[in-house]
Amino acid sequence: MALLSHDAGGKPVRAASGANATLYCNESTAGLSMLHKELAQLDERVQRLIAAYRQARLERKRALQERDRLLALNAELKRRIEGVVERIRLLESDQAQ
Template structure:
């Protein structure tokens, strides 16, 4: 009886540890994806700002 309960507890502990490891892995991947998207966003922002600056420059030249 005690042996069966201990076995069940050990199996439950193993399942919990596996779930914990999986959650940490998913969190790590999510953080990496967030960092990748933040870097991409910053690059796109720089490109858009460059385009806006060129458009403003062209508009200034046309008004002059």
């Protein structure tokens, strides 16, 4: 009997002789082929998920940078508005006197 492969536990699997050996070999080959296809599909899906995760992280980073930029702009505008309001108060108090 010829050694075909190993089982899930890693033990050697031997084929029966004659027609049974051919049938076993064909089933085993078909099973391995399906397994390889499924593994390839899973690998492709994992790669797509990794790419999507990286893209999401990049978009989050950009959104945080934009938020920080807008917060800084808001603070600058607030400071300017407060300066204008203060000048108006001074002008009004000068006119009242």
